[in-house]
Amino acid sequence: MKTSIVFLAFCCFFPLFLQAQVQPQFKFYLAFEDAKHEKDTVWIVMDTLASNGMDTIFGEDTTILDSGAFQVFFGNPNTWYTKMRAINPGNLTTFIRAQNYQLPITIRWDTNLLKNHTLPFELKQATLFNDYTWGVCPGYICCQRYKHLIDTSIYCPGIGRTDSLIFPAGMPNYYFFPIEVYLAKTPFARPHGIDETAHNNLFKLTPNPATSSVVIQSTNKSYLQNIEVMMFDIGGRLVLQSEQHKIDVSHLKRGNYIVQINYLNHLSYEKLIIMH
Secondary structure, three states: OOOHHHHHHHHHHHHHHHHHHHOOOOOEEEEEEOOOOOOEEEEEEEEOOOOOOOOHHOOEEOOOOOOOOOOEEEOOOOOEEEEEEEOOOOOEEEEEEOOOOOOOOEEOOHHHHOOOOOOOOOOOOOEEEEEEHHHHHHOHHHHEEEEEOOOOOOOOOOOOOOOOEEEEOOOOOHOOOOEEEEEEEOOOOOOOOOOOOOOOOOOEEEEOOOEEEEEEEEHHHHHHHHHHEEEEEOOOOOOEEEEOEEEOOOOOOOOEEEEEEOOOOOOEEEEEEHHH
């Protein structure tokens, strides 16, 4: 009788033990430390066993936030939170939020984890994106910033060539959180014909941030008569084309965009923030 009970217990709990030991094909962390030396970490997992729900076999589960502690997390405000984001292998866009932090904040990661994994593809893009990382590496010509997590030879002011990034004090909190994390197996989608060395200050966008429309201004109004405008999201995807200097952007999602202005084959790039 005792042997039967032991065998039954083994049959019941051994599969759970195996599940707890599952090693994902890809696992990457971002470790945060604020000015009070409080620390917290979030993880990203990719594996063919991941589902659309909470994958507890990888440690993905809902988190109860401590209202008085510094914490970073994935999730939607007032609904659910988790420290682990598990998905099927592929391109990932997700957001990290934070609470009760004091600037400056240091973020650390291990670049080797982005290169040494068992995914059936190589990660071509890996970035943290917010108003701060955009500002310290401005303009479309810095599209290399889309690899700053994965290639430490790339330099952008404020990011440097190390496995870390510092969010400084003295700036509004909305510059830093939420942070968009972008991992992709496809190379950066540069629009055809762009000369990345071309950049000038012939044009200005107003208002910026914009809500419903944006106007392209120039010190030389004749430039506005022969312009071709292309707008790209942060993934390099073309979202709008126009030949007008006043452009309706009310249908575009809130976020950051690159506006390419072509005047007689002379290219200018401007940052545009859309806030609805």
